[in-house]
Amino acid sequence: MAEPRYVPVALSTASVYPESTATAFEIAARLGYDGVEVMVWTDPVSQDIEALRRLSDYHGIPVLAVHAPCLLITQRVWSTDPWVKLQRARAAAEKLGASTVVVHPPFRWQRQYARDFVDGIWRMADETDVRFAVENMYPWRYRDREMLAYAPDWDVTQHDYRHFTIDLSHTATARADALEMVDRMGGRLGHVHLADGRGSAKDEHLVPGRGTQPCAELLEHLVVSGFDGHVVIEVNTRRAMSGAEREADLAEALAFTRKHLSSAVRVSRP
Numbered sequence: 180m181a182e183p184r185y186v187p188v189a190l191s192t193a194s195v196y197p198e199s200t201a202t203a204f205e206i207a208a209r210l211g212y213d214g215v216e217v218m219v220w221t222d223p224v225s226q227d228i229e230a231l232r233r234l235s236d237y238h239g240i241p242v243l244a245v246h247a248p249c250l251l252i253t254q255r256v257w258s259t260d261p262w263v264k265l266q267r268a269r270a271a272a273e274k275l276g277a278s279t280v281v282v283h284p285p286f287r288w289q290r291q292y293a294r295d296f297v298d299g300i301w302r303m304a305d306e307t308d309v310r311f312a313v314e315n316m317y318p319w320r321y322r323d324r325e326m327l328a329y330a331p332d333w334d335v336t337q338h339d340y341r342h343f344t345i346d347l348s349h350t351a352t353a354r355a356d357a358l359e360m361v362d363r364m365g366g367r368l369g370h371v372h373l374a375d376g377r378g379s380a381k382d383e384h385l386v387p388g389r390g391t392q393p394c395a396e397l398l399e400h401l402v403v404s405g406f407d408g409h410v411v412i413e414v415n416t417r418r419a420m421s422g423a424e425r426e427a428d429l430a431e432a433l434a435f436t437r438k439h440l441s442s443a444v445r446v447s448r449p
Contacts, residue, residue, distance in 0.1 A: 186401055187213035188436050189243045191372070191413040192225065194429060198422070200224040204234040210430050214243035216281070216411045219268065220253050228271050235275065242275040243409050244370065249283035261285065261292045265303060265311070272309045279310045279370050279409065281344050284329045293330035297338050304341045312370040312408075314344035315360060317353035320380040336360060342369035346413070347392040348384040351376025358393055361400065368406065371397070372413040373436060384415035386428050387435045398439035410436055 190212045192203035200222045207215050215235075217225055224230045235242055247268035248256040257267045268280045282300070285293040292299075304311045316333035319326045331338050333353065343364045349372075350357040361368060375390030376383040387394040401410070412432045419425035 184402075184405065184407070186398075186406060186440050187243060187409050188433060188440070189214040189216050189409050189411045190429065190433075191216045191218055191246070191411050193218040193220075193246070194412055194414050194416060194432075195425065196415075196417060198425070200231075201234055204238045204240050206426055206429060208238040208240050210426070210433055212240070212412075212433060214241040214409070216244040216246055216279075216409075216413070217242055217271075217275075217277075218246045219248040219256060219271070220250065221256065226256060228274050231271075231275060242272075242277045244279040244281055244411060245272045245275070245277050246281040247283075261289060262299065269303065269307055269309050269311075273307065277309070279312050279342075279344075281312055281314055281370060281372075283314050283316060284331065284333065284335060286328060287330045289330075297331060297340070300340060310342045310369045310408075311340075312342040312344040313340045314346055314370075314372070315349050315353070315355075317349050317355075317382065334360070336363040341367060343367050344370040344372060345397075346372035346374065347387075347394060347397065348372070348374040348376045348382055348413070351378050351390060351392050352380065352382045354378050358396060358400070361397060369408045371401065371406075371408065371410045373398075373410050373432070374412070374414050384413060386414050386432045387412075388431075394435070395439045398436060399442065402440055410440070412436065 190207040192200045195203045219225050245268050257264045272280050313335045315335050316329045319328045375385035375387050375392045377390045416425040
């Protein structure tokens, strides 16, 4: 059994949407998170390395990861060329001192990008100490129909990547066994997006503990397996009726995560 280690818990800036990237740094500092993961999206501050550095310094909150702009709404952020997006994400991570770039597999209509994706990610990973952690996704569903929107596959364990990100809201939407997927990832699991889900066709990103995913079991596994990455709270607070309600959800998520990480440390020590 690996020696237990402290696992940092970061706040994804996406967790405060529709509030700003700057608000995420403020909340992370106030609640006692260990850092942030910057979701690069349409907020200009999320795209501005110097602005991010100033926020990090002002709040004393490090940037631990950068999420490349892979979403449908970010198709024109940092270029329309997906490889340029990844190069810029890597440069941002290097300049901000982040250890990880999170990247989604391509959409199926990005045919050339999808064809070259596995080899291209390896080439980029060989050029830097920053981890390119490819994230599991899910089939898109409408009523009884299912569409495979990602290529080479939404289940990233079907291909050879140096590092993976596991997202438990995505395993819920895919109706996949999260712990079996983690087992397939093995020592290549480098990053965690912690959220919950109930198996809906929607990607729910619930506060951990409010759905059916094995959030507590995963956290305990991370500690005893010697996981050396970060756990990032990536939850949906769009329905919060106030800033106080949003902050309460993010405090609850942090408390849940720290509780199960620390309980595993206590159990694993003689």
